[in-house]
Amino acid sequence: MMKSLFLACLICITQLNAADIVVYGGVPCGIAASIAAAREGAKVVLIEPTRHVGGLSTSGINTAESEHMLKWTIGGFADEFYRRLGAHYQTGGPEYFFESSVAEKIYLDMLREAGVELRFGVSVDKVAKEGARITEITLTDGSRLQAQVFIDAGYEGDLMARAGVKYAVGRESKTEFGEEAAGIRFDKTPRSARTVDEIGTLLPGISAWAKDLHEGDAHRAPMNYNFRLTVAKDPKLQVPIPAPKHYDQKRYALLASWFRDQTQQKKPVKLEDIIDLYRRRNGKFEMNNKQSAIYSLGHFGGQFEWPNATYEERARIYQDHMDYTLGLLHFLATDDSVPANVQEEMKSLGLHKDEFVDNGHLPYQLYVREARRMRGEYVVTQQDVQADRRKPDSIGMSSHFIDCHHVQRVALNENEFVNEGRIWRMGHAYQIPYRALTPKAAECTNLLVPGAASYTHVAFCTLRLESVWMITGHASGIAAAFAVKNDTTVQNVSLAPLQDKLRAQKQVVDFIPGLPEKCEHLNGPPEF
Template sequence: MKLKSRITNFTLALVILGFTGCRLSNEKSKPVATADIIIYGGTSAAISAAVEAKRSGKSVIVVSPDIHLGGLSSGGLGYTDTGDKSVIGGLAREFYHRVWLHYNTSEAWNWQKKEEYGNQGQGTPAMDGENRTMWIFEPHVAEKVFEDMVAEEQIRVDRDEWLDREKGVEMKDGKIVSITTLSGKTYTGKMFLDATYEGDLMAAAGVSYHVGREGKEVYGEEWNGVQTGVLHHKHWFEADISPYVVPGDPSSGLLPRVSGEDPGERHSGDNKIQAYCFRLCMSNYPDNRIPFPKPEDYDPMNYELLARSLETGRKDWFEKFDAIPNHKTDTNNHGPLSSDNIGMNYDYPEAGYERRKEIIKEHENYQKGLLWFVANDPRIPEDIQTEMQKWGLAKDEFKDNGNWPHQIYVREARRMIGDFVMTENELLKKSPTPKPIGMGSYTMDSHNVQRYVKPDGFVQNEGDIGVSTNGPYTISYGSLVSKKEDCKNLLVPVCLSSSHIAFGSIRMEPVFMILGQSAAAAAVLAIDENTVVQDVDYNKLKDVLLAKGQILEKK
């Protein structure tokens, strides 16, 4: 018995050792990739940063949860929100120059003659021959430009790689050592950039951040917090519209997507964020359109408020069908009930991947239902419906996703609380901005945050703000880096350190490209000087940025 027991124990030990050896061997064999700079994200900022890093002589890997590169710039937002184009420099300007080169070829105009295109842009011609830039473009064109830049610089891009947000960030002495994705791949580097719209790497690294609107008292801002009664754009109900299933009867219940909660006191903070939507690429060219699909779980009651609004005589449904080349649009939200899915995204910033997928799908179904409703429901005025039936999704865009954009418009998610916080006071030039590394100029623009019932019993939207910055403003280097006690080798060019209302201007795609390049330039300097990102020599960084064509002051 003893001999048999010893043999059994010995055999068991060998088995355990064998399994342990396999486990250790497997652990050692897990793929580990190393580069000077690791960039998490596939946005326009990520690609801009990667190109800057590679051109500066550093090795770089883009770890992208996305398959398609470019974020919103290639995801339907082709009618670029630019503001003052003269302050867009560096790689951002190179991107729009490459778009201009594309549209100066005959191959670019397959559904429309070049001379037939209206050439209407935001503030300047869409095709700006004088400055050799083009600011209005089709989604697939933008994606090709990003892909060309990556290919030319031979940048490694690992796609469909999702950060393990629970245990995928290894920290040591206040620095990120490595990140690991859900597929098991590990990436080590000297510097890391979070270039996602959500700020997932930043959050997983333990960096301080905020979600929602700050109250007025936090940074002394007039346009932050709840803004009940402030109606800046046309995205509100101009007539008295009942929010109830049976008009005027509260006992019948509220219509879908109307909150029964108190909206909050003016200027108070909350945890709500501005609405998301998809920027749709539509076509009215018969050979390049497909009919609007009827979505899953279609419910016309979701759009009852639109019908009631149109019954008052509104005729602005097509106002944001902005023309892009080849008889297509970049169609954005417009009006009191439109593509913005107000109030349905509050948990998106912190949500897990599966919950985010659910939110994105719900937004897709809502927006598809809206298109179907306007094109088919008998309550839509005949003139609007007849025109709407001429439109459909562009057949030659997003072909691997049912012609639907692959990127939802994450207008705002997490925002870092970093070394310096950009607020409306810097944008309005009431307070100085230290260490500028780029410029913005677009209106401080927040879309609606909630739809509620006013004390008089009628429905209204809240949170839509549009305030001019009165010219370009500078963005501080300190807004790209965390507090030193949080992390010493991370830069965040998208979910940067900014208040809600200041982010409403900074969040434009050209600015993200600018900030991506500047962040990468700073990472390169930090490596070369063997220092942490908070201690980068700003004068050296400034010289580098100016040499690369970045604009740091309005001339």
């Protein structure tokens, strides 16, 4: 009896399933790809390693970030999603500011309406290929999936990497692609704070000595990650912010030193000098890393190993980021070095009781701003997003600022440091080339990569928004459906019919005469 049951379970686990298209990553990019392909009649399976779809749109980033881009470039599926949010909130048009729980409900409704099959809680383990073609993938539960076309929509490019497609991690040098903003970038203004402990060891949160790094050189790490907590100021809407599982006061020694210095100089300090709080709907505030702060939610240096880490290693890095985040909030509320008014401000906040209710009211996903980036048929560079902005194989447009958060802190001496890695440049409308979504044909012929797409680090800073990723996802879904229908490789999908279909579905593929091409963000910080 037990042997029969074991065999039955084994058969179930190793079952081989087939679909026309398999999409990896239930983030907005993958949702758009899945729905677009399913609407074309394809049988689609969407795999999401967590238990929730929506990526960061349902894990605390409650904006389309349209405040830093030209709204006319947001079309197709992305516009449809924001219009459904508008219908929910009865705003009479697209709504670019929302709640995570509402976004998740709308995504699930759209997936159900399109007939997309969802698989939760499994990750890609192995990829089998014949020549340059993926034949099947094996998931971490042992199940196997075959498809004619695969789409890697995830933040990390895990399916792409396991398929043997070349990729980059970190930042290119200035010379590799001739990019003025590339490579190591030191902030201009030193910050005063003790950088070493009593025996001269760099304090936590400081990665290196500046003398060991050189402006413009390549660097192995992407920009920092953080959690986007949803908090409330109204006590009626709050649940307590939990203490971290592992608290180490020494992690915040740099911040403690700065607080003491401010106190000695009698300079007033507020919580908003450390953490950004964005007002959202229904008493919710979105908590974010503050770029100008001496210390904030961004875990500088904690992200270095994430892109190529195993799933087990990522679980440890994830927990380290959570401990860092909750530890910082605990430090701000309780440590003697923190001014009393900042402590009281911190204590007045709580997690919002209506969000992430099955996860202790904490976001489901870490904000992985950047991880792997494919080296595909075409590599989009800084020149493509600022100057050479027209492409014959356009499948959509972006216009977001080149926005890179800091990567690390580096010590200038024992009492000064600078942050490193920040880029903030005006956005320009530019056409996203289809070639940036396709691997080189010699590497893989039935894979599309709209998430970890073929961009340099600098250019990727204009792609890494959920609103833009829905645009590349939409295009990939249609391209995959065309490849299935015509039994062709993704590289040989006919461009004109693809573009015509996207235009018919209100994707913005072309420049529109008379509309602005520069994103003038007059209220933001200066470019640097």
